[in-house]
Structures are given as C-alpha cells and as structure tokens.
Amino acid sequence: MPKSPPTSRLELLQGTLDLIILQTLRWGPLHGYGIAQMIRAASRHVLRVDAGSLYPALHRLERQRAIAAQWHVSDRNQRVRVYRLTAKGRRVLTAERSRWDRLTEAIAGILARPAEGDA
Amino acid sequence: MTMRGPHRRHNRDAELAEELRAHLAMDEADRIARGEAPRDAAASARRDFGNLGLVHDLTRDMWSRAWLDSFRQDARIAIRALRRAPAFTCIAVLCLALGIGANAAVFSWMEGILFRPYPGVAVQDRLVVIAGTARGTPGYTPVSWPDFQDIGLTTGFSAFVADKIIRVTITGGDRADRVIGELVSANYFDALGVRLAHGRGFLPDEQTGNGAHPVAVISYAMWRDRFGLDRRIVGRTADLNGVPHVIVGVAEKRFTGTFVGYGSQIWIPASMQAAFTGRYELENRSAPWIEGFAVLAPGVSRREAQASLSVAIKRLQQTYPDVERGRGIRALPLWESPFNAQRDLAPMLRVAAVVVAFVLLIACANVANLLLVRSFTRRHEMTVRMAVGAGRTRLLRQLVTEALILGAIATTVGLAMAFACRHALTLFFAPRSGVVITFNTTFDWRVLMLSAGAGLVSTLLFALAPAMRASDIDLTSALKADARGVLGGRPASRLRAGLVVAQVAMSFVLLVGAGLLFTSLRHMRDVNPGFETTRVYTTWVNLLAARYDSARVRIYADALLERLRSLSGVQSAALATSRPLDVGSPYDGGPIAVDGYETAPDEAPTARSTAVTPGYFATLGIPIVRGRDFRLADGDTTLPVAIVSQTMAAKYWPGSDPVGRRLQARGRWMRVIGVAGDVRFESLLEDPQPVFYVPMRQSPRSAFNVFVRSSRPFAAVGPGVSSTVHALDPGVATYDVLPMRDVIERSTSSQRIAVTLLAICGTLALLLASIGLYGVMAYVVSQSTRELGLRMALGAGPAGVLRLVMARGMRVTAAGVVAGAAIALGTTRLMGDLLFGVRPYDPATFAAAMLVMIATAVAACAVPGVQAARTDIVTALRV
Numbered sequence: 001m002p003k004s005p006p007t008s009r010l011e012l013l014q015g016t017l018d019l020i021i022l023q024t025l026r027w028g029p030l031h032g033y034g035i036a037q038m039i040r041a042a043s044r045h046v047l048r049v050d051a052g053s054l055y056p057a058l059h060r061l062e063r064q065r066a067i068a069a070q071w072h073v074s075d076r077n078q079r080v081r082v083y084r085l086t087a088k089g090r091r092v093l094t095a096e097r098s099r100w101d102r103l104t105e106a107i108a109g110i111l112a113r114p115a116e117g118d119a
Numbered sequence: 120m121t122m123r124g125p126h127r128r129h130n131r132d133a134e135l136a137e138e139l140r141a142h143l144a145m146d147e148a149d150r151i152a153r154g155e156a157p158r159d160a161a162a163s164a165r166r167d168f169g170n171l172g173l174v175h176d177l178t179r180d181m182w183s184r185a186w187l188d189s190f191r192q193d194a195r196i197a198i199r200a201l202r203r204a205p206a207f208t209c210i211a212v213l214c215l216a217l218g219i220g221a222n223a224a225v226f227s228w229m230e231g232i233l234f235r236p237y238p239g240v241a242v243q244d245r246l247v248v249i250a251g252t253a254r255g256t257p258g259y260t261p262v263s264w265p266d267f268q269d270i271g272l273t274t275g276f277s278a279f280v281a282d283k284i285i286r287v288t289i290t291g292g293d294r295a296d297r298v299i300g301e302l303v304s305a306n307y308f309d310a311l312g313v314r315l316a317h318g319r320g321f322l323p324d325e326q327t328g329n330g331a332h333p334v335a336v337i338s339y340a341m342w343r344d345r346f347g348l349d350r351r352i353v354g355r356t357a358d359l360n361g362v363p364h365v366i367v368g369v370a371e372k373r374f375t376g377t378f379v380g381y382g383s384q385i386w387i388p389a390s391m392q393a394a395f396t397g398r399y400e401l402e403n404r405s406a407p408w409i410e411g412f413a414v415l416a417p418g419v420s421r422r423e424a425q426a427s428l429s430v431a432i433k434r435l436q437q438t439y440p441d442v443e444r445g446r447g448i449r450a451l452p453l454w455e456s457p458f459n460a461q462r463d464l465a466p467m468l469r470v471a472a473v474v475v476a477f478v479l480l481i482a483c484a485n486v487a488n489l490l491l492v493r494s495f496t497r498r499h500e501m502t503v504r505m506a507v508g509a510g511r512t513r514l515l516r517q518l519v520t521e522a523l524i525l526g527a528i529a530t531t532v533g534l535a536m537a538f539a540c541r542h543a544l545t546l547f548f549a550p551r552s553g554v555v556i557t558f559n560t561t562f563d564w565r566v567l568m569l570s571a572g573a574g575l576v577s578t579l580l581f582a583l584a585p586a587m588r589a590s591d592i593d594l595t596s597a598l599k600a601d602a603r604g605v606l607g608g609r610p611a612s613r614l615r616a617g618l619v620v621a622q623v624a625m626s627f628v629l630l631v632g633a634g635l636l637f638t639s640l641r642h643m644r645d646v647n648p649g650f651e652t653t654r655v656y657t658t659w660v661n662l663l664a665a666r667y668d669s670a671r672v673r674i675y676a677d678a679l680l681e682r683l684r685s686l687s688g689v690q691s692a693a694l695a696t697s698r699p700l701d702v703g704s705p706y707d708g709g710p711i712a713v714d715g716y717e718t719a720p721d722e723a724p725t726a727r728s729t730a731v732t733p734g735y736f737a738t739l740g741i742p743i744v745r746g747r748d749f750r751l752a753d754g755d756t757t758l759p760v761a762i763v764s765q766t767m768a769a770k771y772w773p774g775s776d777p778v779g780r781r782l783q784a785r786g787r788w789m790r791v792i793g794v795a796g797d798v799r800f801e802s803l804l805e806d807p808q809p810v811f812y813v814p815m816r817q818s819p820r821s822a823f824n825v826f827v828r829s830s831r832p833f834a835a836v837g838p839g840v841s842s843t844v845h846a847l848d849p850g851v852a853t854y855d856v857l858p859m860r861d862v863i864e865r866s867t868s869s870q871r872i873a874v875t876l877l878a879i880c881g882t883l884a885l886l887l888a889s890i891g892l893y894g895v896m897a898y899v900v901s902q903s904t905r906e907l908g909l910r911m912a913l914g915a916g917p918a919g920v921l922r923l924v925m926a927r928g929m930r931v932t933a934a935g936v937v938a939g940a941a942i943a944l945g946t947t948r949l950m951g952d953l954l955f956g957v958r959p960y961d962p963a964t965f966a967a968a969m970l971v972m973i974a975t976a977v978a979a980c981a982v983p984g985v986q987a988a989r990t991d992i993v994t995a996l997r998v
Contacts, residue, residue, distance in 0.1 A: 032138065033145040050167075051142065052174045055135075059181040071134075076148060081138040 022093040029084035193520035218482030219533030221475040223570035233454035239374030241312025245415040248456040254445030259457040261407040275424040278310035288664035298384035318353035318368030325388040336368040361666035379459040410458035445723035466952035483581040490585035522582030530574035623935020626888040630968035631943040633877040642956030649798035651740030655859040663821040688831035693738040697729035699800035700866040714781040730818040746778040746793030754816040761789040767809035892979040917988035928980030
C-alpha cells in the first residue's frame with residue numbers, strides 16, 4: 001500500500017502533470033526518461049518531474065488511452081518503452097489547455113482583486 | 120486483476136521493472152557522457168530516481184486498482200467532510216435510518232408472515248396450501264380426509280400433509296393448560312423436513328384407526344416450560360383432553376408449527392380426531408376439515424401442480440358424483456392461505472409496504488434538500504478543489520461517495536432499529552390465555568439484501584440531483600462575488616421547491632390513507648353485527664377434556680345454565696358450539712339439501728351451522744322474525760328441528776315462508792321451525808352468510824361457549840360467571856370470561872394495526888415534510904434579504920413581507936396537495952380490503968387531510984415569514 005504523502009502530491013499535480021506530458025508528446029514519441037529530460041529543458045530547469053510522479057502518470061494516461069506505448073530498441077541498444085500521443089490524447093490536450101487558460105485567468109483575477117482594494 | 124489472471128500481471132510487472140531499469144541506465148549513461156565517474160553516476164542516478172520499489176508500486180496501482188485507491192481517498196475526504204458538519208450528518212442519517220428501518224421492518228414481517236412463515240420447515244420454498252372450493256360458496260373450504268388421501272398420489276407433488284388446528288387441554292396434577300395443537304397426518308415431520316430434538320415423529324400407521332394411537336409430539340417450549348427439559352421425556356404420558364397420550368418426541372427448538380400467529384405446542388396424529396373435535400371423520404367424504412399443505416416436487420411450478428390436481432378432482436367427481444359435485448381443490452401460495460392469519464394480515468402488510476416506501480421517499484427528498492443547502496455552503500470548497508485540478512467527474516464521484524457513506528451508515532442504523540422492533544407486531548395482539556402469539560419475523564439474507572437495496576436506491580435518489588448541481592460549477596462566475604438571490608429565481612431553488620412539492624404530495628397521500636382507515640375503523644365500530652355486543656359476556660367450557668360422557672354433559676349443561684341464571688344481575692344465559700366473530704370457535708360448514716330447492720347444474724348447496732340451547736337468541740339479542748325459538752322439549756326423542764337465518768331463507772326459499780319446510784344436513788332431515796335475524800359471524804365486513812341453528816339436545820357436543828346477558832357492567836358479573844363454572848366441577852378447566860365487545864375488537868385487529876402503522880408513518884411524514892418546507896422557506900428568506908429590504912424601503916410593511924413569504928410557501932403546498940390528491944386517487948384503491956363503509960376517494964377524508972396539511976404548512980412557513988418581516992432595512996441593503 002502506498003503511503004499517503006506521495007499520493008497527495010500526485011493528486012495536486014495530477015491535472016497539470018498530465019497536461020505537460022501530453023504537450024511534450026506532441027513533438028513526437030518519447031520514452032519516460034526522455035519526457036522527464038524534455039520537461040526539465042523546456043521549463044529551463046524549473047520543473048523537475050520525479051519518477052514517482054511520472055511513471056504513474058504515464059501508465060494512467062495509457063490506461064485512459066490518451067497515449068499508447070510500444071517497446072523499441074534505442075540507438076544505444078537499450079530496450080525502451082516509447083509513448084506516443086493518440087487521437088484521444090490530442091482531444092484531451094486541447095480540452096485541458098483551454099481549461100488551463102480559464103483557470104490561470106481566474107486565478108489571475110483573484111490575485112488582482114486585493115490590489116484594487118488596496119488602492 | 121481481471122480475468123486475464125496473475126500470469127499476465129506477472130508479465131506486466133517484469134515489463135515495468137525493465138522500463139524503470141532503462142530509465143536508470145539512460146540517466147547513468149548521460150551522466151557518464153557528461154563526465155561523471157561511472158560509480159558516482161550509478162549512485163546519483165539512483166538517488167535522483169528515488170525509491171525504485173515505491174515508484175514501481177505507485178505505477179502498478181494505476182493499472183487496475185486506480186478506482187479503488189481513489190475510492191479510498193474519496194472515502195477519507197467524505198468522512199472528514201461529514202465529521203465537519205455533525206448536525207447535518209446526524210439529521211440526514213436519522214431521516215434516512217427511519218425510512219430504511221421502517222422498510223426493513225416491513226420486509227421482515229412480510230418475509231416472516233407471508234413468504235417464509237414456518238421456521239424449521241426445510242421445504243418452505245416448495246410448500247403450498249391445499250384448499251377446497253365449493254360452487255355457490257365464496258372463498259375456500261377445508262378438504263375431507265378421504266379426498267385428501269385420494270389426491271395424495273397426484274403427480275407433481277412430493278407429499279401431502281394434512282393439518283387441523285385444535286385447542287388442547289393438557290392436564291396433569293392440579294394444572295390444566297389450554298394450548299394450540301395440530302392434528303396431523305403421520306408424514307407431517309418427515310415431509311416438512313422438521314427435525315426432532317428428541318424421540319421420533321409419527322409412524323405411517325399411526326394416522327389410522329379411530330382413537331387407536333394416543334401418541335403426541337410436543338414443542339420445545341412445552342418441554343421446557345411444563346416438563347423442565349426432562350431428558351427422559353419420551354415415553355411419559357400426558358392427559359390431552361382427558362385422554363392419556365404417550366409423548367414420542369420433542370420438536371426442534373425453532374419449530375413452532377404451521378399456523379401463522381399462534382405457536383403450536385403439541386402435535387397429534389389424525390386418528391385421534393374424536394378426542395379433540397368430538398367427531399371421527401376419517402371415513403366421511405362429506406366432512407371437510409383438513410387444512411392441509413402439499414410439497415411441490417422439485418422443479419414443478421405451482422401452475423403445473425394445479426393442473427394435475429384438477430385432473431385428480433375430476434376423477435373423484437366421476438367416482439363420487441353426489442358428494443363431489445361442484446367441488447374443486449386448489450394449490451395456493453402460502454401467503455394466500457385462507458386458514459391462517461395470513462389472510463387477515465396480507466392486506467395490512469401490502470398497505471404497510473407502500474406506506475414505508477413513501478416514508479423512505481419523503482426522507483430521501485428531505486436529505487436531498489439538506490444536501491442542496493450544503494452544496495451552496497460548499498461552493499467555495501468545490502471551486503477550490505476544481506481550481507487545483509480535480510475534474511467534474513472527480514467532484515461528482517466525491518459527492519456520490521459522500522452520499523454512499525451516509526447511506527451506508529443510515530442503512531446500518533436503520534437495520535439495527537428494525538431488528539430492535541422485530542417483535543413489535545406481536546404487541547398489537549392482546550395475549551390470550553394459553554395461546555402463545557408469535558409472528559415469525561425473519562432477518563435472513565433476503566431481508567438484508569432488500570433493505571440494503573432500498574438503502575442504495577434511496578442514496579442514489581437523494582444524492583444525484585444535488586451532486587450534479589454542486590459539481591456544475593462555472594469557474595469564472597463562481598469565483599466572482601456571489602449574486603444575491605431573488606425570491607424563487609434560480610434553478611437550484613426551483614429544484615428544492617420541487618422536492619418539497621414531492622414531500623407534501625406524499626405526506627398528503629399518507630394522511631388520506633390514515634384518514635380512510637380511521638373512518639373505516641369508526642364505521643366498523645358502528646356496524647350492527649346482528650347481535651347485542653354490550654352487556655353480553657362469554658366464556659368456554661370443555662367437558663371433553665374432563666372425560667365427561669354424553670349423559671353427564673347434559674346434566675352439567677342444564678345445571679350450569681340454571682346456576683348462571685340465578686346469579687344476580689344475569690338476565691339470561693345460553694350455550695352454543697360456536698361464537699360469532701371468533702376465529703377460534705368457527706361455525707360448522709357442509710353440504711345441505713333443501714326440499715323443493717332446484718339446484719343449478721354443478722351447484723352444491725352449503726350452509727354454516729351451530730348448535731345452541733333454548734334462550735340463545737334472547738341472550739344474544741338476535742330477533743326471531745318468524746316461527747318460534749327452540750324449546751327444552753326439542754330433544755333427542757322428538758322431531759329434528761332447525762331455525763334458519765333470513766339470508767338462508769331468502770336464498771333457499773325465495774318468496775315463501777320456510778317455516779314447516781325441510782332441510783337436510785349431515786344425513787339428517789330437519790323441519791324448519793323459525794327464522795332468525797342475520798348475524799355477521801365470520802367477519803364484520805362481509806355480507807351475512809346463510810346459517811342455520813339446531814338445538815344442542817339434538818346435536819350434543821361436549822365443548823361449548825357460554826353466553827350470559829346482564830344488566831350490570833362486566834366487572835360486576837364476569838368473576839361470578841367464572842366462579843360458577845369452577846364451583847360446579849373443579850375438575851373442569853376455567854377459561855377467560857370476556858365481553859363480546861372484546862371478541863369483536865379482536866376480529867378487526869388487522870385494521871387496527873394498519874391504522875396505528877399509518878398514523879405513525881403519517882405523523883413521521885408530516886414532520887419530515889414540514890421540516891423540508893421550513894428549510895426551503897428559511898433558505899429563500901435568507902437568500903433574498905436584499906430584495907425584502909428593497910421592498911420594505913419602497914414602502915412594504917412587515918405584514919406585506921409576511922404575506923409575500925407565506926404566499927410562496929402556500930403555492931408550494933398547494934402544488935403538493937394537488938399532486939398528492941392525484942396520487943391518492945390512484946393508490947387508495949390498494950387498501951380495498953381494509954376499507955369499510957368508506958370509498959377510497961371519500962371527499963370528506965380528502966378535505967380533512969388537506970386541512971391538516973395546510974395547517975402544518977402555515978406553521979412551517981410562519982417562522983421564516985415572521986423573521987423576514989423583522990428584516991432590518993439598513994442591514995439588508997448594505998452590501
């Protein structure tokens with residue numbers, strides 16, 4: 001049985017991490033390690049996704065058929081599991097993006113209000 | 120996790136391990152490429168990765184147990200949320216528990232009375248009741264012993280079990296007890312699959328030969344109470360109705376016989392019939408007395424079995440055309456048994472089932488309302504949870520989980536309440552001397568499943584609408600300041616009002632039901648049974664049990680009447696073999712022949728009868744409308760005579776005077792000497808049946824009812840009657856002396872239970888509905904303070920505001936009453952058998968229910984209304 005702290009962190013990040021993974025896979029199929037590296041690089045080393053969040057998220061998205069996985073042999077002759085975005089994944093990505101936009105807009109609204117009051 | 124099994128799971132585990140190892144290997148390779156030392160690279164890759172086993176576990180959980188984990192999490196959150204609102208949780212659980220508990224109790228009654236009434240009987244699922252029919256006689260009759268034996272070989276059945284409920288006086292030492300017993304066929308215990316705690320059941324030949332086998336099996340309760348659990352009980356003798364019987368066995372503890380309502384204490388083979396009913400009728404095809412059962416063969420339906428029974432009775436009709444004409448035999452399900460309390464209780468239970476379903480629905484509507492209120496106070500919580508990434512389905516699931524937990528708690532509490540009340544039904548029946556009243560209320564898995572089902576369905580009912588509404592949050596507008604409400608504006612408040620309309624409607628139906636039953640009960644009290652009910656007192660004497668011969672019976676009866684008549688305050692006294700409206704002392708029934716009456720083809724004329732002494736009609740206040748009463752001179756040496764009832768006269772001698780005509784019953788011709796007024800003796804509610812009376816001298820019996828008519832109240836005469844019986848012969852057991860009024864009250868017990876039940880449920884429903892109404896109005900007022908303040912600022916006085924709130928409350932109530940009236944018109948017909956003297960759509964009852972409903976609604980709306988009228992304009996208008 002997993003202990004509760006990692007689970008709750010996972011839940012907090014859940015919506016966002018899914019979005020980030022889907023966005024990352026838009027550029028092409030990648031294995032888990034590659035996804036982690038891409039997120040790190042794309043966020044200019046601000047976001048570090050640890051394996052304890054990444055792999056559960058990948059397997060969950062796979063189960064939801066938003067992404068699909070296949071075994072490949074890498075250039076370094078390493079057997080790796082490569083994920084790619086499915087058609088459903090693309091739809092989920094679009095929906096999640098607009099949700100994200102609305103959310104940031106809403107949060108920006110909240111954060112803006114006290115400033116009005118102060119004035 | 121699924122059907123693919125552990126093998127596949129094992130493969131996936133290996134694949135996951137490989138995937139994670141690849142991650143580590145790639146990280147390590149990258150680090151080496153960046154210039155780290157190979158040993159350090161491996162270690163830091165490991166460190167960065169975290170706990171490999173934990174990652175593996177977390178990931179694996181996503182495959183299949185995902186829902187279970189999130190359910191666990193939902194449950195945790197739900198329990199926390201419920202604990203944060205203890206008042207809400209308590210009220211919701213209480214409402215639901217009352218509803219579910221009431222349902223569980225009624226399920227258990229139905230299970231224990233209608234469907235599986237006989238604990239200890241192994242074949243209850245295949246047990247049917249065997250009842251006879253006779254053309255021209257409504258309802259069912261018992262079956263004669265020879266007929267019962269002849270149908271015993273019918274295909275489709277694995278056994279036929281003869282049964283007859285009897286009263287047994289068991290004496291020993293100075294103690295005489297009157298108990299319920301059963302005369303049964305020898306296969307009784309074997310065929311029903313009843314186990315014995317001691318000894319044996321009956322042997323096949325013990326059911327034959329008049330009085331040849333005085334043996335008995337006693338109940339566990341009797342073994343315990345009368346014989347002190349004596350281990351050497353088998354072989355002991357007991358005097359049953361004065362005849363020594365050898366006890367051959369003790370039935371297992373939970374078995375209380377095959378009669379609903381009364382627990383049997385003793386079983387005796389049918390061959391001993393004469394000692395208990397005064398007649399030996401095992402060879403008499405025209406004497407129906409068996410109230411039997413049959414066990415269907417495995418896999419045979421009741422319908423198929425009925426078909427082969429019908430063939431069997433056709434054959435009997437060819438063999439015995441005279442006796443069997445117009446007769447039929449039916450295999451009935453247990454709950455339709457005409458020989459048991461089931462017949463009386465079935466309509467009551469049917470009404471109870473509907474009533475408790477209504478109460479549950481009302482409770483659900485109430486909890487739904489509470490949840491709606493809560494969903495407003497929780498709007499903020501929901502919005503935040505959504506903002507941190509919980510999807511709508513996730514929120515919905517969260518809310519449903521919360522409801523399921525509420526439902527589960529309420530179901531548990533409800534079942535506990537029902538279990539505590541499982542014997543409540545017995546309380547409705549006044550105990551009777553020597554008669555143990557038991558209703559078998561079963562709490563088996565079927566009742567549990569049904570109750571849990573009711574709990575689940577109701578949970579979904581009350582939870583879904585509020586949950587949909589609560590999770591339907593538009594983030595942008597929700598995070599803006601809450602708009603202030605206007606009276607009756609938003610869809611949510613319309614939903615709440617709708618729920619209250621439903622509650623009012625259902626409460627109204629229950630009120631109408633309770634009102635109709637109450638009116639029926641009043642009408643029943645007013646109905647004229649055809650005899651005097653006040654100042655007539657009655658008791659029972661059993662000389663058979665005291666081993667009197669017929670000569671002594673006659674001397675005793677004459678002496679008893681003489682002494683009773685000389686008691687102060689006694690105007691007259693008489694004896695009769697039957698007691699009107701007493702199921703325990705039924706009128707005889709059987710085929711008759713009437714001189715000059717043309718029988719239709721297939722018609723078998725029947726009539727009920729009882730033997731009475733001269734003075735019987737005067738004592739009970741039954742008028743003799745033509746001819747004369749019996750005289751002492753009408754004895755065994757004179758011409759057999761009879762008095763017929765008006766209904767019988769009208770049926771068999773239409774348009775002419777029956778006095779002087781002839782009538783045949785039990786093979787004897789009698790001359791009709793008089794016509795007596797009609798009496799309702801089977802049921803107050805049925806039309807009078809044809810009945811005739813014969814003088815007890817010409818039809819002697821050793822057990823009879825005593826009737827005394829007095830000018831003085833019961834308390835002044837009752838003890839005198841009892842001591843007179845005792846003084847005449849202390850060896851004769853004395854029984855309770857009762858006013859006839861009590862006997863009648865007992866015959867309406869089914870209606871009284873139904874009225875009590877409906878009154879309780881109706882009050883409960885009214886209470887729940889008024890809480891709902893109050894809640895809606897209070898909420899509406901609290902949400903519209905701004906509007907109310909505006910109205911007051913514009914010149915509306917407190918009275919105007921009160922009127923506004925009341926008007927809205929009354930609109931909801933009126934809608935509920937109209938809907939309720941429509942439902943009531945459709946459903947009160949269900950109570951058909953319980954209603955008496957009142958139509959299911961009685962306008963007066965509907966009007967009364969409406970008044971009660973409106974008065975309650977006014978009270979429920981007045982509190983928030985007055986609150987609104989006191990609104991302070993300044994506070995209300997400040998933002």
